[in-house]
Amino acid sequence: MTTVFKFGGASIKDADAIRQLTPLIESHRDRPLVVVVSAMGKTTNKLEALLAAARDESRRDSYRERFEALKTEHHEAIESLFGDSADSPLERIDALFDELDAQHRKHRGSAYARHYDQTVCYGELLSTTIVAAWLNHCDIATDWQDARELVRTDNHYQAANLDWEATAETVRKRLANSERVTLTQGFIGGTTEGEATTLGREGSDFSAAIFAHCLDAREVVIWKDVTGLFNADPRRFDNAVQLEHISYAEATELAWHGAKVIHPKTLGPLQEKSIPLTVRSFETPEAAPTTIDAERRFDSDVASCILREDQVWLEVQPRDFSFMDEPRQHDILGRLVEAGLHANLVDSSAMRFVLCLDDKPERLEPLIESLQGDYEVARENDLTLLTVRHPGPGMMDALSEGRETLAERRNATTAQRLFYSQECPETWHIPD
Ligand SMILES: Nc1ncnc2c1ncn2[C@@H]1O[C@H](COP(=O)(O)OP(=O)(O)O)[C@@H](O)[C@H]1O
Numbered sequence: 024m025t026t027v028f029k030f031g032g033a034s035i036k037d038a039d040a041i042r043q044l045t046p047l048i049e050s051h052r053d054r055p056l057v058v059v060v061s062a063m064g065k066t067t068n069k070l071e072a073l074l075a076a077a078r079d080e081s082r083r084d085s086y087r088e089r090f091e092a093l094k095t096e097h098h099e100a101i102e103s104l105f106g107d108s109a110d111s112p113l114e115r116i117d118a119l120f121d122e123l124d125a126q127h128r129k130h131r132g133s134a135y136a137r138h139y140d141q142t143v144c145y146g147e148l149l150s151t152t153i154v155a156a157w158l159n160h161c162d163i164a165t166d167w168q169d170a171r172e173l174v175r176t177d178n179h180y181q182a183a184n185l186d187w188e189a190t191a192e193t194v195r196k197r198l199a200n201s202e203r204v205t206l207t208q209g210f211i212g213g214t215t216e217g218e219a220t221t222l223g224r225e226g227s228d229f230s231a232a233i234f235a236h237c238l239d240a241r242e243v244v245i246w247k248d249v250t251g252l253f254n255a256d257p258r259r260f261d262n263a264v265q266l267e268h269i270s271y272a273e274a275t276e277l278a279w280h281g282a283k284v285i286h287p288k289t290l291g292p293l294q295e296k297s298i299p300l301t302v303r304s305f306e307t308p309e310a311a312p313t314t315i316d317a318e319r320r321f322d323s324d325v326a327s328c329i330l331r332e333d334q335v336w337l338e339v340q341p342r343d344f345s346f347m348d349e350p351r352q353h354d355i356l357g358r359l360v361e362a363g364l365h366a367n368l369v370d371s372s373a374m375r376f377v378l379c380l381d382d383k384p385e386r387l388e389p390l391i392e393s394l395q396g397d398y399e400v401a402r403e404n405d406l407t408l409l410t411v412r413h414p415g416p417g418m419m420d421a422l423s424e425g426r427e428t429l430a431e432r433r434n435a436t437t438a439q440r441l442f443y444s445q446e447c448p449e450t451w452h453i454p455d
């Protein structure tokens with residue numbers, strides 16, 4: 024049975040990090056292995072910035088500068104890894120950069136989302152080309168596969184929907200029983216027309232789950248710079264502790280509310296086939312991981328805290344003193360869906376409907392403009408949404424102390440409060 028590994032940007036951020044991969048893969052060579060890799064370090068953010076420059080006639084210099092900087096970073100990794108034998112991987116990388124440049128020229132006038140997918144996909148194409156060459160260089164026979172041909176999707180660019188049947192057929196045909204290590208890209212897929220698509224930011228975990236599902240894998244391992252999934256971001260909470268074992272459902276809740284470690288769509292395909300997921304550290308692979316499977320016994324053992332920053336609060340009110348009834352709510356949520364936005368908190372009363380959204384100006388501004396056509400819209404920026412799963416008594420109040428609460432919501436398992444970011448600390452502490 025196949026094992027699926029997923030390496031995120033941090034685990035391949037530079038040549039030294041890529042070297043660390045080799046023993047991890049080496050130690051699993053006795054069984055079929057599919058390795059799903061993200062773009063190096065923060066490449067996807069850099070490709071997004073490059074895209075913005077490419078679409079702005081007045082920023083040609085910035086485009087060229089960013090393009091060359093990205094090329095240099097990838098060249099440096101190759102030169103460090105391959106030394107005197109760098110010529111052939113360099114040629115392949117340069118060919119990909121030429122393609123990327125050509126895609127930008129071709130799609131400058133295309134819709135943003137389509138242009139995005141045809142160009143941002145290069146982060147993973149570049150990283151996997153380097154990692155495959157490195158593994159082969161280390162005598163680990165590796166097969167580079169193009170996920171644009173494997174992961175079949177519709178053309179809902181930036182959040183493509185999977186054609187599971189076609190994907191399963193292609194993946195099984197091309198990957199099952201491979202004697203070599205299969206190396207492929209996370210985050211990207213392709214349409215039957217041959218265009219690239221992406222599955223949503225941080226979607227490589229979902230890709231790993233797709234491959235695992237299609238191959239009936241025995242296990243998925245996500246390799247991280249942390250030893251597992253914690254009950255809060257250890258960089259932001261000084262007393263965060265690692266979760267040893269949680270269920271697919273609990274992990275989905277945490278991811279849905281914004282815990283950055285796993286993409287929320289990852290757990291569904293694994294749960295359907297009872298494929299366990301472990302989150303391990305590529306720096307200390309011997310450390311106890313977090314295991315995620317069907318067992319729900321430990322889900323509420325500790326409270327988990329999740330911060331979502333850069334939030335915007337919209338208060339929508341009818342102009343004519345009428346009720347914010349279901350048809351109106353339906354209308355507002357319909358516009359939200361059309362704008363491609365997701366509400367992180369929703370609250371309503373007789374004459375107001377409140378939404379807390381990620382601050383994505385390219386989507387948010389058209390939404391606000393559309394709402395203002397029919398409603399009064401008030402807005403607050405620079406907010407932080409705190410979500411706590413399984414909060415203990417008094418925990419939310421202790422976490423809110425000294426801060427004004429703009430909105431809040433609570434059900435049996437989850438509490439949320441919205442604060443002004445300027446009133447929030449850099450480092451939080453989870454109360455007992
Ligand atoms: N609940 C959590 N548990 C563990 N790490 C978390 C959690 N929330 C946020 N993180 C942060 O996620 C980081 C790893 O994610 P990320 O940098 O996106 O990895 P990659 O891009 O390599 O997949 C960790 O360094 C940690 O600071």
Ligand SMILES: N[C@@H](CC(=O)OP(=O)(O)O)C(=O)O
Nearest residue numbers: 031032061067224225226227
């Ligand atoms: N590179 C993509 C996909 C991804 O999943 O990345 P990471 O595994 O590094 O979070 C992104 O940054 O969105």
